[in-house]
Amino acid sequence: MIKLIVLGVGLVLIGAIIWWFFGKHTTASAVAAVTADQQSVDIEVSGGYSPENVVLKQGVPAVLNFTRKDASSCLDHVVFSDFGINQALPKNQVETVTIDTSTPGEYQWACGMDMFHGKLIIK
Numbered sequence: 001m002i003k004l005i006v007l008g009v010g011l012v013l014i015g016a017i018i019w020w021f022f023g024k025h026t027t028a029s030a031v032a033a034v035t036a037d038q039q040s041v042d043i044e045v046s047g048g049y050s051p052e053n054v055v056l057k058q059g060v061p062a063v064l065n066f067t068r069k070d071a072s073s074c075l076d077h078v079v080f081s082d083f084g085i086n087q088a089l090p091k092n093q094v095e096t097v098t099i100d101t102s103t104p105g106e107y108q109w110a111c112g113m114d115m116f117h118g119k120l121i122i123k
């Protein structure tokens with residue numbers, strides 16, 4: 001009996017690992033809402049970033065509004081290394097990060113420990 005349980009647990013673990021590495025994970029993307037002179041995207045921080053791909057229009061001043069719902073200290077900073085930004089995200093508070101959109105390209109952002117990532121596309 002114990003062998004069957006061990007076998008069952010093993011199979012479930014293998015399934016979970018296969019799903020994790022090869023499964024189709026959906027990544028939420030968002031295009032910024034653009035007005036004449038301002039664009040913004042709201043990003044929820046909870047076990048990662050949602051959306052984790054953000055598209056911004058080049059040349060329009062942009063803000064990202066981060067709200068951290070996650071209690072873990074892992075996500076309490078957000079780092080945009082290309083922009084020299086390392087900002088604290090107090091829990092349950094909207095924290096605005098201003099992005100310089102003058103140069104088109106793809107930029108990564110990450111948590112303070114570089115474990116969770118998001119992508120910024122300026123075009």
Ligand SMILES: [Cu+2]
Pocket residue numbers: 073074075111112113114115116
């Ligand atoms: Cu982290």
